[in-house]
Amino acid sequence: MKHACKRVSQLTSESFDRDLSLAEKLQLKLHFAMCGLCRNYHQSLQTMAGIFEQIREHDLKQDIQLPIEAKQRIQSVLEKEK
Amino acid sequence: MTDKEMNPELWLKEHGDYLFRYALSRLHDTELASDMVQETLLAAWRGHERFKGDSTLRTWLVGIMKHKIIDHIRKEIRHRKISDRLENDPTSAHFSENGSWQHSPSAWRDNPEALCDNQEFRQVLQECLSHLPEKQRHVFEMRELAGDDSESICNAYDITPTHLHVLMHRARLALQTCLHEHWFGGHSKS
Structure with missing residues:
Protein backbone atom coordinates (compact mmCIF):
# COMPACT_ATOMS: atom_id res chain seq x y z
CA MET A 1 0.00 0.00 0.00
CA LYS A 2 1.33 3.40 -0.92
CA HIS A 3 2.40 5.69 1.93
CA ALA A 4 1.80 2.77 4.25
CA CYS A 5 4.31 3.43 7.06
CA LYS A 6 3.67 7.18 7.02
CA ARG A 7 -0.05 6.65 7.40
CA VAL A 8 0.45 3.88 9.96
CA SER A 9 2.70 6.09 12.11
CA GLN A 10 -0.10 8.67 12.31
CA LEU A 11 -2.63 5.99 13.27
CA THR A 12 -0.21 4.55 15.80
CA SER A 13 0.04 7.95 17.46
CA GLU A 14 -3.74 8.41 17.39
CA SER A 15 -4.23 5.08 19.15
CA PHE A 16 -2.81 6.81 22.24
CA ASP A 17 -5.32 9.68 22.03
CA ARG A 18 -8.59 8.13 20.89
CA ASP A 19 -10.36 4.83 20.39
CA LEU A 20 -9.60 3.56 16.92
CA SER A 21 -12.36 2.07 14.80
CA LEU A 22 -12.39 -1.65 14.24
CA ALA A 23 -11.19 -1.16 10.67
CA GLU A 24 -8.32 1.02 11.83
CA LYS A 25 -7.30 -1.50 14.48
CA LEU A 26 -7.30 -4.22 11.86
CA GLN A 27 -5.25 -2.06 9.52
CA LEU A 28 -2.63 -1.56 12.24
CA LYS A 29 -2.60 -5.22 13.17
CA LEU A 30 -2.12 -6.35 9.59
CA HIS A 31 0.59 -3.80 8.99
CA PHE A 32 2.46 -4.61 12.19
CA ALA A 33 2.41 -8.28 11.24
CA MET A 34 4.57 -7.57 8.24
CA CYS A 35 6.50 -4.43 9.21
CA GLY A 36 9.12 -4.63 11.95
CA LEU A 37 9.93 -0.91 11.79
CA CYS A 38 6.36 0.16 12.51
CA ARG A 39 6.23 -2.46 15.26
CA ASN A 40 9.34 -0.89 16.75
CA TYR A 41 7.84 2.57 16.44
CA HIS A 42 4.69 1.44 18.22
CA GLN A 43 6.77 -0.17 20.94
CA SER A 44 8.85 2.99 21.45
CA LEU A 45 5.68 5.11 21.73
CA GLN A 46 4.39 2.72 24.37
CA THR A 47 7.60 3.19 26.33
CA MET A 48 7.30 6.96 25.81
CA ALA A 49 3.74 6.93 27.16
CA GLY A 50 4.96 4.90 30.13
CA ILE A 51 7.70 7.42 30.82
CA PHE A 52 5.26 10.34 30.86
CA GLU A 53 2.87 8.41 33.06
CA GLN A 54 5.71 7.83 35.52
CA ILE A 55 6.70 11.48 35.41
CA ARG A 56 3.09 12.54 36.07
CA GLU A 57 2.84 10.29 39.11
CA HIS A 58 6.27 11.31 40.30
CA ASP A 59 5.49 15.03 40.01
CA LEU A 60 2.18 14.67 41.82
CA LYS A 61 3.94 13.12 44.79
CA GLN A 62 6.47 15.92 44.89
CA ASP A 63 5.87 18.30 47.70
CA ILE A 64 5.64 21.51 45.72
CA GLN A 65 3.96 24.25 47.70
CA LEU A 66 2.42 27.58 46.92
CA PRO A 67 5.18 30.12 47.75
CA ILE A 68 4.62 31.72 51.14
CA GLU A 69 4.52 35.30 49.76
CA ALA A 70 1.82 34.28 47.31
CA LYS A 71 -0.09 32.58 50.10
CA GLN A 72 0.02 35.75 52.21
CA ARG A 73 -1.01 37.92 49.27
CA ILE A 74 -3.97 35.68 48.43
CA GLN A 75 -4.88 35.55 52.10
CA SER A 76 -5.19 39.34 52.30
CA VAL A 77 -7.08 39.54 49.01
CA LEU A 78 -9.60 37.02 50.32
CA GLU A 79 -9.90 38.83 53.64
CA LYS A 80 -10.86 42.03 51.87
CA GLU A 81 -13.42 40.17 49.81
CA LYS A 82 -15.22 38.57 52.74
CA MET B 1 -21.35 23.39 52.86
CA LYS B 81 -0.61 34.99 17.73
CA ILE B 82 1.13 31.68 18.28
CA SER B 83 0.80 30.21 14.88
CA ASP B 84 1.36 26.78 13.59
CA ARG B 85 0.89 26.10 9.99
CA LEU B 86 -0.24 22.64 9.19
CA GLU B 87 0.59 22.97 5.52
CA ASN B 88 4.24 22.08 5.88
CA ASP B 89 4.28 18.53 7.06
CA PRO B 90 7.46 18.04 9.10
CA THR B 91 6.83 14.30 9.28
CA SER B 92 7.55 14.01 5.56
CA ALA B 93 11.26 14.20 6.32
CA HIS B 94 10.98 10.89 8.16
CA PHE B 95 9.56 9.02 5.18
CA SER B 96 10.61 8.39 1.62
CA GLU B 97 8.52 9.22 -1.44
CA ASN B 98 6.64 5.98 -1.17
CA GLY B 99 5.86 6.43 2.51
CA SER B 100 8.35 4.00 4.01
CA TRP B 101 10.69 4.92 6.87
CA GLN B 102 13.79 6.98 6.05
CA HIS B 103 15.42 5.91 9.29
CA SER B 104 14.81 2.78 11.27
CA PRO B 105 12.92 3.33 14.49
CA SER B 106 14.25 1.09 17.24
CA ALA B 107 12.11 -0.56 19.89
CA TRP B 108 12.73 0.78 23.37
CA ARG B 109 12.65 -1.83 26.04
CA ASP B 110 13.88 0.24 28.95
CA ASN B 111 11.89 0.43 32.13
CA PRO B 112 9.91 3.73 32.23
CA GLU B 113 10.16 3.89 36.01
CA ALA B 114 13.94 3.66 36.00
CA LEU B 115 14.13 6.26 33.24
CA CYS B 116 11.91 8.63 35.18
CA ASP B 117 14.34 8.47 38.12
CA ASN B 118 17.38 8.94 35.90
CA GLN B 119 18.36 12.61 36.04
CA GLU B 120 20.58 12.33 32.99
CA PHE B 121 17.66 10.97 30.97
CA ARG B 122 15.31 13.64 32.29
CA GLN B 123 17.72 16.28 31.04
CA VAL B 124 17.86 14.75 27.57
CA LEU B 125 14.06 14.57 27.55
CA GLN B 126 13.77 18.26 28.53
CA GLU B 127 16.22 19.14 25.81
CA CYS B 128 14.25 17.20 23.19
CA LEU B 129 10.96 18.76 24.34
CA SER B 130 12.47 22.22 24.06
CA HIS B 131 13.21 21.64 20.38
CA LEU B 132 9.53 21.14 19.52
CA PRO B 133 7.72 24.07 17.88
CA GLU B 134 5.97 26.14 20.56
CA LYS B 135 2.34 25.16 20.05
CA GLN B 136 3.23 21.52 19.50
CA ARG B 137 5.17 21.52 22.76
CA HIS B 138 2.37 23.24 24.72
CA VAL B 139 -0.25 20.83 23.44
CA PHE B 140 1.98 17.81 23.95
CA GLU B 141 2.92 18.79 27.49
CA MET B 142 -0.66 19.55 28.45
CA ARG B 143 -1.61 16.09 27.26
CA GLU B 144 1.36 14.03 28.46
CA LEU B 145 2.74 15.93 31.45
CA ALA B 146 -0.44 17.45 32.83
CA GLY B 147 -2.54 14.49 31.68
CA ASP B 148 -5.44 16.59 30.42
CA ASP B 149 -8.14 15.11 28.22
CA SER B 150 -8.35 15.95 24.52
CA GLU B 151 -11.50 18.01 24.96
CA SER B 152 -9.94 20.53 27.38
CA ILE B 153 -6.88 20.88 25.19
CA CYS B 154 -8.93 21.46 22.04
CA ASN B 155 -10.92 24.05 23.99
CA ALA B 156 -7.88 25.86 25.29
CA TYR B 157 -6.10 26.00 21.96
CA ASP B 158 -9.25 26.36 19.91
CA ILE B 159 -8.39 23.46 17.66
CA THR B 160 -10.30 20.48 16.31
CA PRO B 161 -9.60 16.93 17.51
CA THR B 162 -8.11 16.19 14.09
CA HIS B 163 -5.72 19.10 14.47
CA LEU B 164 -4.81 17.91 17.96
CA HIS B 165 -4.03 14.42 16.63
CA VAL B 166 -1.80 15.88 13.94
CA LEU B 167 0.11 17.97 16.50
CA MET B 168 0.49 15.00 18.84
CA HIS B 169 1.71 12.78 16.01
CA ARG B 170 4.30 15.35 14.95
CA ALA B 171 5.49 15.84 18.50
CA ARG B 172 5.78 12.09 19.13
CA LEU B 173 7.67 11.46 15.92
CA ALA B 174 10.08 14.35 16.61
CA LEU B 175 10.60 13.21 20.21
CA GLN B 176 11.05 9.60 19.20
CA THR B 177 13.75 10.64 16.76
CA CYS B 178 15.45 13.05 19.18
CA LEU B 179 15.44 10.55 22.05
CA HIS B 180 16.73 7.83 19.79
CA GLU B 181 19.58 10.06 18.69
CA HIS B 182 20.52 11.28 22.15
CA TRP B 183 19.64 8.37 24.38
CA PHE B 184 18.25 5.10 23.12
CA GLY B 185 20.65 4.97 20.21
CA GLY B 186 23.31 4.35 22.81
CA HIS B 187 25.13 7.70 22.95
CA SER B 188 24.97 9.03 26.46
CA LYS B 189 23.69 5.87 28.06
CA SER B 190 25.81 4.98 31.04
Missing part, protein backbone atom coordinates in the same frame (compact mmCIF):
# COMPACT_ATOMS: atom_id res chain seq x y z
CA THR B 2 -21.43 24.04 56.57
CA ASP B 3 -20.76 27.55 57.85
CA LYS B 4 -17.39 26.42 59.03
CA GLU B 5 -16.43 25.26 55.55
CA MET B 6 -17.71 28.49 53.99
CA ASN B 7 -14.40 30.17 54.46
CA PRO B 8 -12.12 30.97 51.53
CA GLU B 9 -9.11 31.29 53.80
CA LEU B 10 -9.65 27.73 54.89
CA TRP B 11 -9.87 26.72 51.21
CA LEU B 12 -6.53 28.39 50.65
CA LYS B 13 -5.02 26.53 53.57
CA GLU B 14 -6.39 23.15 52.57
CA HIS B 15 -6.35 23.26 48.78
CA GLY B 16 -3.93 26.07 47.91
CA ASP B 17 -0.89 23.84 47.39
CA TYR B 18 -2.87 21.33 45.36
CA LEU B 19 -4.33 24.03 43.10
CA PHE B 20 -0.87 25.54 42.74
CA ARG B 21 0.59 22.21 41.57
CA TYR B 22 -2.32 21.75 39.19
CA ALA B 23 -1.72 25.16 37.59
CA LEU B 24 2.05 24.82 37.60
CA SER B 25 2.01 21.53 35.71
CA ARG B 26 0.00 23.23 32.96
CA LEU B 27 1.50 26.71 32.85
CA HIS B 28 5.11 26.09 33.97
CA ASP B 29 5.32 29.51 35.60
CA THR B 30 5.34 30.04 39.38
CA GLU B 31 4.04 33.61 39.28
CA LEU B 32 1.27 32.78 36.86
CA ALA B 33 0.30 29.64 38.76
CA SER B 34 -0.03 31.65 42.01
CA ASP B 35 -2.21 34.17 40.20
CA MET B 36 -4.42 31.33 39.01
CA VAL B 37 -4.85 30.11 42.59
CA GLN B 38 -5.89 33.61 43.62
CA GLU B 39 -8.34 34.04 40.74
CA THR B 40 -9.79 30.60 41.34
CA LEU B 41 -10.38 31.16 45.05
CA LEU B 42 -11.84 34.60 44.42
CA ALA B 43 -14.20 33.31 41.76
CA ALA B 44 -15.15 30.39 43.98
CA TRP B 45 -15.87 32.70 46.90
CA ARG B 46 -17.96 35.06 44.78
CA GLY B 47 -19.93 32.15 43.41
CA HIS B 48 -20.04 29.94 46.46
CA GLU B 49 -23.84 29.73 46.30
CA ARG B 50 -23.35 27.69 43.16
CA PHE B 51 -21.45 24.98 45.00
CA LYS B 52 -23.97 22.17 45.14
CA GLY B 53 -22.06 19.80 47.32
CA ASP B 54 -22.57 16.93 44.87
CA SER B 55 -18.83 16.91 44.32
CA THR B 56 -16.05 17.48 46.79
CA LEU B 57 -14.94 21.03 47.37
CA ARG B 58 -11.58 20.26 45.79
CA THR B 59 -13.19 18.90 42.62
CA TRP B 60 -15.33 22.02 42.43
CA LEU B 61 -12.30 24.30 42.85
CA VAL B 62 -10.31 22.35 40.24
CA GLY B 63 -13.25 22.70 37.84
CA ILE B 64 -13.15 26.48 38.25
CA MET B 65 -9.38 26.52 37.83
CA LYS B 66 -9.59 24.43 34.68
CA HIS B 67 -11.71 27.13 33.04
CA LYS B 68 -9.39 29.88 34.26
CA ILE B 69 -6.41 28.10 32.72
CA ILE B 70 -8.21 27.52 29.43
CA ASP B 71 -9.22 31.20 29.32
CA HIS B 72 -5.68 32.22 30.03
CA ILE B 73 -4.24 30.08 27.24
CA ARG B 74 -6.84 31.33 24.77
CA LYS B 75 -5.99 34.96 25.58
CA GLU B 76 -2.30 34.22 25.35
CA ILE B 77 -2.74 32.70 21.89
CA ARG B 78 -4.72 35.68 20.64
CA HIS B 79 -2.22 38.06 22.15
CA ARG B 80 0.92 36.44 20.86
Whole structure:
Protein backbone atom coordinates (compact mmCIF):
# COMPACT_ATOMS: atom_id res chain seq x y z
CA MET A 1 0.00 0.00 0.00
CA LYS A 2 1.33 3.40 -0.92
CA HIS A 3 2.40 5.69 1.93
CA ALA A 4 1.80 2.77 4.25
CA CYS A 5 4.31 3.43 7.06
CA LYS A 6 3.67 7.18 7.02
CA ARG A 7 -0.05 6.65 7.40
CA VAL A 8 0.45 3.88 9.96
CA SER A 9 2.70 6.09 12.11
CA GLN A 10 -0.10 8.67 12.31
CA LEU A 11 -2.63 5.99 13.27
CA THR A 12 -0.21 4.55 15.80
CA SER A 13 0.04 7.95 17.46
CA GLU A 14 -3.74 8.41 17.39
CA SER A 15 -4.23 5.08 19.15
CA PHE A 16 -2.81 6.81 22.24
CA ASP A 17 -5.32 9.68 22.03
CA ARG A 18 -8.59 8.13 20.89
CA ASP A 19 -10.36 4.83 20.39
CA LEU A 20 -9.60 3.56 16.92
CA SER A 21 -12.36 2.07 14.80
CA LEU A 22 -12.39 -1.65 14.24
CA ALA A 23 -11.19 -1.16 10.67
CA GLU A 24 -8.32 1.02 11.83
CA LYS A 25 -7.30 -1.50 14.48
CA LEU A 26 -7.30 -4.22 11.86
CA GLN A 27 -5.25 -2.06 9.52
CA LEU A 28 -2.63 -1.56 12.24
CA LYS A 29 -2.60 -5.22 13.17
CA LEU A 30 -2.12 -6.35 9.59
CA HIS A 31 0.59 -3.80 8.99
CA PHE A 32 2.46 -4.61 12.19
CA ALA A 33 2.41 -8.28 11.24
CA MET A 34 4.57 -7.57 8.24
CA CYS A 35 6.50 -4.43 9.21
CA GLY A 36 9.12 -4.63 11.95
CA LEU A 37 9.93 -0.91 11.79
CA CYS A 38 6.36 0.16 12.51
CA ARG A 39 6.23 -2.46 15.26
CA ASN A 40 9.34 -0.89 16.75
CA TYR A 41 7.84 2.57 16.44
CA HIS A 42 4.69 1.44 18.22
CA GLN A 43 6.77 -0.17 20.94
CA SER A 44 8.85 2.99 21.45
CA LEU A 45 5.68 5.11 21.73
CA GLN A 46 4.39 2.72 24.37
CA THR A 47 7.60 3.19 26.33
CA MET A 48 7.30 6.96 25.81
CA ALA A 49 3.74 6.93 27.16
CA GLY A 50 4.96 4.90 30.13
CA ILE A 51 7.70 7.42 30.82
CA PHE A 52 5.26 10.34 30.86
CA GLU A 53 2.87 8.41 33.06
CA GLN A 54 5.71 7.83 35.52
CA ILE A 55 6.70 11.48 35.41
CA ARG A 56 3.09 12.54 36.07
CA GLU A 57 2.84 10.29 39.11
CA HIS A 58 6.27 11.31 40.30
CA ASP A 59 5.49 15.03 40.01
CA LEU A 60 2.18 14.67 41.82
CA LYS A 61 3.94 13.12 44.79
CA GLN A 62 6.47 15.92 44.89
CA ASP A 63 5.87 18.30 47.70
CA ILE A 64 5.64 21.51 45.72
CA GLN A 65 3.96 24.25 47.70
CA LEU A 66 2.42 27.58 46.92
CA PRO A 67 5.18 30.12 47.75
CA ILE A 68 4.62 31.72 51.14
CA GLU A 69 4.52 35.30 49.76
CA ALA A 70 1.82 34.28 47.31
CA LYS A 71 -0.09 32.58 50.10
CA GLN A 72 0.02 35.75 52.21
CA ARG A 73 -1.01 37.92 49.27
CA ILE A 74 -3.97 35.68 48.43
CA GLN A 75 -4.88 35.55 52.10
CA SER A 76 -5.19 39.34 52.30
CA VAL A 77 -7.08 39.54 49.01
CA LEU A 78 -9.60 37.02 50.32
CA GLU A 79 -9.90 38.83 53.64
CA LYS A 80 -10.86 42.03 51.87
CA GLU A 81 -13.42 40.17 49.81
CA LYS A 82 -15.22 38.57 52.74
CA MET B 1 -21.35 23.39 52.86
CA THR B 2 -21.43 24.04 56.57
CA ASP B 3 -20.76 27.55 57.85
CA LYS B 4 -17.39 26.42 59.03
CA GLU B 5 -16.43 25.26 55.55
CA MET B 6 -17.71 28.49 53.99
CA ASN B 7 -14.40 30.17 54.46
CA PRO B 8 -12.12 30.97 51.53
CA GLU B 9 -9.11 31.29 53.80
CA LEU B 10 -9.65 27.73 54.89
CA TRP B 11 -9.87 26.72 51.21
CA LEU B 12 -6.53 28.39 50.65
CA LYS B 13 -5.02 26.53 53.57
CA GLU B 14 -6.39 23.15 52.57
CA HIS B 15 -6.35 23.26 48.78
CA GLY B 16 -3.93 26.07 47.91
CA ASP B 17 -0.89 23.84 47.39
CA TYR B 18 -2.87 21.33 45.36
CA LEU B 19 -4.33 24.03 43.10
CA PHE B 20 -0.87 25.54 42.74
CA ARG B 21 0.59 22.21 41.57
CA TYR B 22 -2.32 21.75 39.19
CA ALA B 23 -1.72 25.16 37.59
CA LEU B 24 2.05 24.82 37.60
CA SER B 25 2.01 21.53 35.71
CA ARG B 26 0.00 23.23 32.96
CA LEU B 27 1.50 26.71 32.85
CA HIS B 28 5.11 26.09 33.97
CA ASP B 29 5.32 29.51 35.60
CA THR B 30 5.34 30.04 39.38
CA GLU B 31 4.04 33.61 39.28
CA LEU B 32 1.27 32.78 36.86
CA ALA B 33 0.30 29.64 38.76
CA SER B 34 -0.03 31.65 42.01
CA ASP B 35 -2.21 34.17 40.20
CA MET B 36 -4.42 31.33 39.01
CA VAL B 37 -4.85 30.11 42.59
CA GLN B 38 -5.89 33.61 43.62
CA GLU B 39 -8.34 34.04 40.74
CA THR B 40 -9.79 30.60 41.34
CA LEU B 41 -10.38 31.16 45.05
CA LEU B 42 -11.84 34.60 44.42
CA ALA B 43 -14.20 33.31 41.76
CA ALA B 44 -15.15 30.39 43.98
CA TRP B 45 -15.87 32.70 46.90
CA ARG B 46 -17.96 35.06 44.78
CA GLY B 47 -19.93 32.15 43.41
CA HIS B 48 -20.04 29.94 46.46
CA GLU B 49 -23.84 29.73 46.30
CA ARG B 50 -23.35 27.69 43.16
CA PHE B 51 -21.45 24.98 45.00
CA LYS B 52 -23.97 22.17 45.14
CA GLY B 53 -22.06 19.80 47.32
CA ASP B 54 -22.57 16.93 44.87
CA SER B 55 -18.83 16.91 44.32
CA THR B 56 -16.05 17.48 46.79
CA LEU B 57 -14.94 21.03 47.37
CA ARG B 58 -11.58 20.26 45.79
CA THR B 59 -13.19 18.90 42.62
CA TRP B 60 -15.33 22.02 42.43
CA LEU B 61 -12.30 24.30 42.85
CA VAL B 62 -10.31 22.35 40.24
CA GLY B 63 -13.25 22.70 37.84
CA ILE B 64 -13.15 26.48 38.25
CA MET B 65 -9.38 26.52 37.83
CA LYS B 66 -9.59 24.43 34.68
CA HIS B 67 -11.71 27.13 33.04
CA LYS B 68 -9.39 29.88 34.26
CA ILE B 69 -6.41 28.10 32.72
CA ILE B 70 -8.21 27.52 29.43
CA ASP B 71 -9.22 31.20 29.32
CA HIS B 72 -5.68 32.22 30.03
CA ILE B 73 -4.24 30.08 27.24
CA ARG B 74 -6.84 31.33 24.77
CA LYS B 75 -5.99 34.96 25.58
CA GLU B 76 -2.30 34.22 25.35
CA ILE B 77 -2.74 32.70 21.89
CA ARG B 78 -4.72 35.68 20.64
CA HIS B 79 -2.22 38.06 22.15
CA ARG B 80 0.92 36.44 20.86
CA LYS B 81 -0.61 34.99 17.73
CA ILE B 82 1.13 31.68 18.28
CA SER B 83 0.80 30.21 14.88
CA ASP B 84 1.36 26.78 13.59
CA ARG B 85 0.89 26.10 9.99
CA LEU B 86 -0.24 22.64 9.19
CA GLU B 87 0.59 22.97 5.52
CA ASN B 88 4.24 22.08 5.88
CA ASP B 89 4.28 18.53 7.06
CA PRO B 90 7.46 18.04 9.10
CA THR B 91 6.83 14.30 9.28
CA SER B 92 7.55 14.01 5.56
CA ALA B 93 11.26 14.20 6.32
CA HIS B 94 10.98 10.89 8.16
CA PHE B 95 9.56 9.02 5.18
CA SER B 96 10.61 8.39 1.62
CA GLU B 97 8.52 9.22 -1.44
CA ASN B 98 6.64 5.98 -1.17
CA GLY B 99 5.86 6.43 2.51
CA SER B 100 8.35 4.00 4.01
CA TRP B 101 10.69 4.92 6.87
CA GLN B 102 13.79 6.98 6.05
CA HIS B 103 15.42 5.91 9.29
CA SER B 104 14.81 2.78 11.27
CA PRO B 105 12.92 3.33 14.49
CA SER B 106 14.25 1.09 17.24
CA ALA B 107 12.11 -0.56 19.89
CA TRP B 108 12.73 0.78 23.37
CA ARG B 109 12.65 -1.83 26.04
CA ASP B 110 13.88 0.24 28.95
CA ASN B 111 11.89 0.43 32.13
CA PRO B 112 9.91 3.73 32.23
CA GLU B 113 10.16 3.89 36.01
CA ALA B 114 13.94 3.66 36.00
CA LEU B 115 14.13 6.26 33.24
CA CYS B 116 11.91 8.63 35.18
CA ASP B 117 14.34 8.47 38.12
CA ASN B 118 17.38 8.94 35.90
CA GLN B 119 18.36 12.61 36.04
CA GLU B 120 20.58 12.33 32.99
CA PHE B 121 17.66 10.97 30.97
CA ARG B 122 15.31 13.64 32.29
CA GLN B 123 17.72 16.28 31.04
CA VAL B 124 17.86 14.75 27.57
CA LEU B 125 14.06 14.57 27.55
CA GLN B 126 13.77 18.26 28.53
CA GLU B 127 16.22 19.14 25.81
CA CYS B 128 14.25 17.20 23.19
CA LEU B 129 10.96 18.76 24.34
CA SER B 130 12.47 22.22 24.06
CA HIS B 131 13.21 21.64 20.38
CA LEU B 132 9.53 21.14 19.52
CA PRO B 133 7.72 24.07 17.88
CA GLU B 134 5.97 26.14 20.56
CA LYS B 135 2.34 25.16 20.05
CA GLN B 136 3.23 21.52 19.50
CA ARG B 137 5.17 21.52 22.76
CA HIS B 138 2.37 23.24 24.72
CA VAL B 139 -0.25 20.83 23.44
CA PHE B 140 1.98 17.81 23.95
CA GLU B 141 2.92 18.79 27.49
CA MET B 142 -0.66 19.55 28.45
CA ARG B 143 -1.61 16.09 27.26
CA GLU B 144 1.36 14.03 28.46
CA LEU B 145 2.74 15.93 31.45
CA ALA B 146 -0.44 17.45 32.83
CA GLY B 147 -2.54 14.49 31.68
CA ASP B 148 -5.44 16.59 30.42
CA ASP B 149 -8.14 15.11 28.22
CA SER B 150 -8.35 15.95 24.52
CA GLU B 151 -11.50 18.01 24.96
CA SER B 152 -9.94 20.53 27.38
CA ILE B 153 -6.88 20.88 25.19
CA CYS B 154 -8.93 21.46 22.04
CA ASN B 155 -10.92 24.05 23.99
CA ALA B 156 -7.88 25.86 25.29
CA TYR B 157 -6.10 26.00 21.96
CA ASP B 158 -9.25 26.36 19.91
CA ILE B 159 -8.39 23.46 17.66
CA THR B 160 -10.30 20.48 16.31
CA PRO B 161 -9.60 16.93 17.51
CA THR B 162 -8.11 16.19 14.09
CA HIS B 163 -5.72 19.10 14.47
CA LEU B 164 -4.81 17.91 17.96
CA HIS B 165 -4.03 14.42 16.63
CA VAL B 166 -1.80 15.88 13.94
CA LEU B 167 0.11 17.97 16.50
CA MET B 168 0.49 15.00 18.84
CA HIS B 169 1.71 12.78 16.01
CA ARG B 170 4.30 15.35 14.95
CA ALA B 171 5.49 15.84 18.50
CA ARG B 172 5.78 12.09 19.13
CA LEU B 173 7.67 11.46 15.92
CA ALA B 174 10.08 14.35 16.61
CA LEU B 175 10.60 13.21 20.21
CA GLN B 176 11.05 9.60 19.20
CA THR B 177 13.75 10.64 16.76
CA CYS B 178 15.45 13.05 19.18
CA LEU B 179 15.44 10.55 22.05
CA HIS B 180 16.73 7.83 19.79
CA GLU B 181 19.58 10.06 18.69
CA HIS B 182 20.52 11.28 22.15
CA TRP B 183 19.64 8.37 24.38
CA PHE B 184 18.25 5.10 23.12
CA GLY B 185 20.65 4.97 20.21
CA GLY B 186 23.31 4.35 22.81
CA HIS B 187 25.13 7.70 22.95
CA SER B 188 24.97 9.03 26.46
CA LYS B 189 23.69 5.87 28.06
CA SER B 190 25.81 4.98 31.04
